[in-house]
Amino acid sequence: MLRGFGLAVAVSVPLGLLMGSFQAGRAALEPMIGLLRYLPASAFIPLLIIWLGLGEPSKVALIFIATVFFNTLMTANVVRTVPAGLIDVSYTLGARRFEVLRKVIVPHSLPGMIDSIRVNAAAAWNFVVVAELINAQSGLGYRIVRSQRFNQLDNIFAVLIVIALTGVAIDLALRTTRDRVGRWAS
């Protein structure tokens, strides 16, 4: 999960910044990403198993596909909420394009970016389990499938509780980070 989602964040944040800040970036990326976003990630599972086999790489790829497009579009939306006046004034204070991006757009968007990461982390976590349900020899999803075979319902519930608690923990960690970073927001 960490690798797949980490990779998705690493790709989607710069893409989102590009789309949100520059008209050209938006024109180039939005149609494609808007389309790709509608392809259900679970539909890629057979392809990924054929290409990458049963194992870690295909799970990483699935989580990446499931989150990268959403996070790009959400990041771009956050970036677009930077007030035009703030950007104009920055130019009159001598900032060039790259400096406006680095010193104005990024810090203003940071809390919102973490928010969209929070939302998509939940999706990533769902897909971890989906991935393991289908192709894994270990992990939480694998345990559910195995428990089903042996009719161990109590096991399934135990796993569900673990999944929920882990999800809450991830959310809490991200929310704390967001509140810390966005302390300046009223």
Add this chain to the structure above:
Amino acid sequence: MTVTEGSVATSGPGPSLVCLDGVGKDFRTIAGGSLRALDGVDLAVRRGEFVCLVGASGSGKSTLLSLIAGLSTPSRGTVLLDGAPVTGPGPDRGLVLQSGAVYPWRTVERNVAFGLELLPVSRAERARRVAWYLAETGLTGLRHALPKQLSGGQRQRVAIARALACEPQVLLLDEPFGALDVQTKEDMQLFVRRVWADTGTTVVMVTHDVEEAAFLGQRVVVLASDPGRVAADLPVQLPPDRDGAPRDLAVKRLPEFLALRAEVEDQVRAYHQRHAAAAGSDG
């Protein structure tokens, strides 16, 4: 058409710092047409002068300011700063907006330092200048505060200090006190007048408040609407200016002030009504 057109360029000392010559600006409308926001604007602002631009909404006064700031380019005519054409925004022209547009994640001190961080000035010089402008704007005690902890007037002081810290040739104020209550607004008027006197910076201020324009400006330029153009250019001659004493709010009760204010109001109203009548017959 311009009341004192001939006298603008010749009266007073020094060459003009900001010079607009036959400036026009068109905007494309959504329908594909073209909207004439400004047309044939001639305006000269001398170094050290305080000029107020007034006009009803739609007279293109903010557009005019953004042309001087270099945030947009004129469709016709030229905009010169100190004899050189304006090609883009830069720290030699400080801009303050009605919204203030301070950086909410930066403390007061770091807001003021923003422009200096981008200039080739040493850390020590930056600290010195920030401290000076914080003191000048009465913000020293608030230097570690975040913008969300400030009042509207304090935020505008931050925006003004931030623009001044780059030591611009001209300070452009776009309805800076439009969102403030009356008392705060009067405090800010005295404040900006004092800062102008202390720093000697040239100020071009856009406002729709006629009283504010007459109180602050050495000249009040009235813009007519549709398309925006210079309708009148009125010199402000009030007693405290002649005596050299700092102007205070009592000026606003003097007969000379009231007469000037009435004259400016009449000008603004005349062009507004003509515009409104034309708009009415169109629709």
